[in-house]
Amino acid sequence: MRDRTVERPAAWSRMAFLxxxxxxxxxxxxxxxxxxxxxxxxxxAWFWNRNSIQRVSYLRKVQYRRAFPNERVDCTIxxxxxxxxxxxxxxxxxxxxxxxxxxQEDALSETQSPEQGIMRLVLAMRWxxxxxxxxxxxxxxxxxxxxxxxxxxxxxxxxxxxTRKEISPTQRVVVLPKLEEVNDIRLNPEDPFGSRKTERRLxxxxxxxxxxRDYHPEDGFRRIHWPATARVGELQTRVFQPVSGLDxxxxxxxxxxxxxxxxxxxxxxxxxxxxxxxxxYYGYGLGYRVGLISNGGIAYAGRAFRxxxxxxxxxxxxxxxxxxxxxxxxxxxxxxxxxxxxxxxEYGSTLIIVTGVFTPVLTEALFRLKARARKIILVSLxxxxxxxxxxxxxxxxxxxxxxxxLV
Amino acid sequence: xxxxxxxxxxxxxxxxxxxxxxxxxxxSLVVMELMxxxxxFRSITPMIQKQRAFSSLFALLIFFxxxxxxxxxxxxxxxxxxxxRVIMIAILLxxxxxxxxxxxxxxxxxSLGEFVNRTMISLQNILExxxxxxxxxxxxxxxxxxxxxxxxxxxxELRTTxxxxxxxxxxxxxxxxVYRGHQIDYxxxxxxxxxxxxxxxxxxxxxxxxxxxxxxxxxxxxxKWFLGMAFLTSITIAVGIFTSELLQSxxxxxxxxxxxxxxxxxxxxxxxxxxxxxxxxxxxxEKMVEFxxxxxxxxxxxxxxxxxxxxxxxELPFEQGEEVFRLPPEAIAAIVLLFIVGLIILLAxxxxxxxxxxxPAIEDDGDTVRKSENLQSRIKKLLDQVRDGIETxxxxxxxxxxxxxxxxxxxxxxxLDTAADLGHPRHKAETPYEFQQKLLEIFPNHVExxxxxxxxYVHVRYGEIPEEKQIISMVQDAWSAIEKEARxxxxxxxxxxxx
Numbered sequence: 001m002r003d004r005t006v007e008r009p010a011a012w013s014r015m016a017f018l019x020x021x022x023x024x025x026x027x028x029x030x031x032x033x034x035x036x037x038x039x040x041x042x043x044x045a046w047f048w049n050r051n052s053i054q055r056v057s058y059l060r061k062v063q064y065r066r067a068f069p070n071e072r073v074d075c076t077i078x079x080x081x082x083x084x085x086x087x088x089x090x091x092x093x094x095x096x097x098x099x100x101x102x103x104q105e106d107a108l109s110e111t112q113s114p115e116q117g118i119m120r121l122v123l124a125m126r127w128x129x130x131x132x133x134x135x136x137x138x139x140x141x142x143x144x145x146x147x148x149x150x151x152x153x154x155x156x157x158x159x160x161x162x163t164r165k166e167i168s169p170t171q172r173v174v175v176l177p178k179l180e181e182v183n184d185i186r187l188n189p190e191d192p193f194g195s196r197k198t199e200r201r202l203x204x205x206x207x208x209x210x211x212x213r214d215y216h217p218e219d220g221f222r223r224i225h226w227p228a229t230a231r232v233g234e235l236q237t238r239v240f241q242p243v244s245g246l247d248x249x250x251x252x253x254x255x256x257x258x259x260x261x262x263x264x265x266x267x268x269x270x271x272x273x274x275x276x277x278x279x280x281y282y283g284y285g286l287g288y289r290v291g292l293i294s295n296g297g298i299a300y301a302g303r304a305f306r307x308x309x310x311x312x313x314x315x316x317x318x319x320x321x322x323x324x325x326x327x328x329x330x331x332x333x334x335x336x337x338x339x340x341x342x343x344x345x346e347y348g349s350t351l352i353i354v355t356g357v358f359t360p361v362l363t364e365a366l367f368r369l370k371a372r373a374r375k376i377i378l379v380s381l382x383x384x385x386x387x388x389x390x391x392x393x394x395x396x397x398x399x400x401x402x403x404x405x406l407v
Numbered sequence: 408x409x410x411x412x413x414x415x416x417x418x419x420x421x422x423x424x425x426x427x428x429x430x431x432x433x434x435s436l437v438v439m440e441l442m443x444x445x446x447x448f449r450s451i452t453p454m455i456q457k458q459r460a461f462s463s464l465f466a467l468l469i470f471f472x473x474x475x476x477x478x479x480x481x482x483x484x485x486x487x488x489x490x491x492r493v494i495m496i497a498i499l500l501x502x503x504x505x506x507x508x509x510x511x512x513x514x515x516x517x518s519l520g521e522f523v524n525r526t527m528i529s530l531q532n533i534l535e536x537x538x539x540x541x542x543x544x545x546x547x548x549x550x551x552x553x554x555x556x557x558x559x560x561x562x563x564e565l566r567t568t569x570x571x572x573x574x575x576x577x578x579x580x581x582x583x584x585v586y587r588g589h590q591i592d593y594x595x596x597x598x599x600x601x602x603x604x605x606x607x608x609x610x611x612x613x614x615x616x617x618x619x620x621x622x623x624x625x626x627x628x629x630x631k632w633f634l635g636m637a638f639l640t641s642i643t644i645a646v647g648i649f650t651s652e653l654l655q656s657x658x659x660x661x662x663x664x665x666x667x668x669x670x671x672x673x674x675x676x677x678x679x680x681x682x683x684x685x686x687x688x689x690x691x692x693e694k695m696v697e698f699x700x701x702x703x704x705x706x707x708x709x710x711x712x713x714x715x716x717x718x719x720x721x722e723l724p725f726e727q728g729e730e731v732f733r734l735p736p737e738a739i740a741a742i743v744l745l746f747i748v749g750l751i752i753l754l755a756x757x758x759x760x761x762x763x764x765x766x767p768a769i770e771d772d773g774d775t776v777r778k779s780e781n782l783q784s785r786i787k788k789l790l791d792q793v794r795d796g797i798e799t800x801x802x803x804x805x806x807x808x809x810x811x812x813x814x815x816x817x818x819x820x821x822x823l824d825t826a827a828d829l830g831h832p833r834h835k836a837e838t839p840y841e842f843q844q845k846l847l848e849i850f851p852n853h854v855e856x857x858x859x860x861x862x863x864y865v866h867v868r869y870g871e872i873p874e875e876k877q878i879i880s881m882v883q884d885a886w887s888a889i890e891k892e893a894r895x896x897x898x899x900x901x902x903x904x905x906x
Contacts, residue, residue: 015580019583020654022584024663024666024667025520025667025670026523026524026527026584027587028583028584028586028587028591029587029591029595030579030582030583030587030590030591030594030595031583031584032651032654032655033583033591033594033595033598033651033654034576034579034580034594034598035651035654036647036648036650036651036653036654036655037598037599037602037647037648037650037651038576038647039647039650039654040643040644040646040647040648040649040650040651041602041606041643041647044643044646088610088636089613089614089628091617107624110830112834112837122617122624122626122627123627124627124628133624157610157639158606158610158613158636158639158640159565159609159610159612159613159614160569160572160606
């Protein structure tokens, strides 16, 4: 941690020494008297300043590290002086993004950056004194934000000297994307992500028995249906319902213009992220192993990312956090990115393509992907309806101004 | 490939010629500056009037040249900064000593200690002969001016208070150096009060600056806190008085004596070591005067240096080295006049700065500051006259470029101050062009003016000083327009909080 003391005490001590020397050499009583006062005043101030910043702690306690937009989260700031020396004044300056700032909007001091503020507290502390301030925060917009570092400025009680030090490390908070209602997604309620049944018996769901048949020598003993065998008098084997697998991959295209370098439509971008998050949430709720790929750079990494499908309890927070960190920076054109990712996709998994722009190149890419995927659902927020593609289910929900409140 | 002898000698001659030409120019410049300095110098140093004018001129000239060439040689050698500074300070000290012993106390063989003591006594005597009425007038002017400033201030600036605190200590130190005897009692009685009030002023300024901009959370600076600070200040002052007494105790004096013995030995050693150098300088100065006197007849230059030519020196009414010291009445009158003119210009400039923003509303109708329209116009007129004077000087090219740069820098500083007052201070790391965007947000109606001022400042900052007077007037006009709007915006602000 950086520690800086203003170097004026040295200048004052040099001056006092010089004056004392002159006073002694030329027998100037007044100078000696002045030096005595200077030694006392600046000596006490120097000592106080030197020790003031020691054993001062600043603790930032945010109730929840993750929350959804417009949620209120309590935050407690604890400043403690763990020594006998009181602090006449102490200023703490905590870097604080406005998007996760206090409910009271003018509570943050302005900085050079319009997106960043400073949580500035001015305190006076007794010995072994702890001050606690409760600050209700309001998470305003999606993203991954860093709170801190905190800089403490204090010094002697008179304010002649001052010392600055970073006393608290950074902390990240995540504002997750806004989730839509299931009805707003407008998926087929009977079979939202495609039928689980398949004609090809590559995979079977052992939780879904569909009948019995005669035993074949290649069948395992665990599949023998013993009650039926006893009843019929011949070995019978259980038959399970064939499924395409429970994998669901959401593919998010963050480009909002074609070509992507024309710029960014932030509202459309947020709508896309929100749609992807809602699909993930819904799919996870239905028991799918959900994964995510996106051609957008992720915050603090600056590269495209892929979260493989999973069903662990941590999977949903991981996916939503990844979506919280998606930036509009397009790392690679979506169709090219999709084809590059295709070998890594689980064979037979369901693909949901979420895009705000539709290009002929993307049609070509979807045709190729179809060979690998069990089902492809195209969720398009583009203004114009994409052409019908055989074997690809399409949900066209054009992004309109009226929809902006959703964002 | 080697140069032919002819080419080499030709080049060498050319370089030598250029070098000599340059040095001749430098010497001419120095002589020119000395020519206007010397009459002043001689008029306020009656001791030196006994010396020949040329002695003074050459002694000062030699010192100047020694300092110039030493600095040039040191730069050429590429010494580190500390060594460079130490050597240059040593040259200054030696120069001061040599010049004073040569010009003021010739043939007296004063030691360093005696020399410093005499100089101090002279300074003390000078201060004592200033008329008391004049001092009272100055004090009245100063207090009046301070009352105007303090009554116009909305908040206490920490930096300003700290600077004043430091300057006060320096002033007290200067008093302590100059005076001894019964006057020291004034100093001793003033010191505790000075430090106590100074500490409280700095404390309150600190709290004032900390409290600025805080709107949401309550500040801890309550009455209880202030009482605690007052208590702490009184303890500190008590410790200060105790330390001062300790420094003058018998024990402390025995320590000083011990140190001073060794210090005296050290100074004596230094004197022995430096004596040949000093002797050498004195010898060179004398020889140069002797040599030049052979070729230059002082009478032939009478017309040029008439004002400082040797006059039949009147008998001094006191013995050399005596404590009584008198200045010629013309010199005193000139100093007083200069001082008053300087003071008036300073006050006028300050008053002009204060008028940039409306003074916070004061309920008392009897306040004289708000009704001083006539005073304002008079001060403005005076300022215009000063500006005209500066322009007249500029016609002759004296410091024209420097003044142009200063005007633009000052205007940009005023612009920054205005933005800061309106709640948009410039960050240290912000470049002028970055800050320009913020300025455009504050003054959206003055895009051209802000661009003009910023560009002019950047050019000045990076070496391109405007030659044309028109550019400066354009920048001034731009500032006037912005200032007018700032004043209008300032009126809409709360007088105390600035919100």
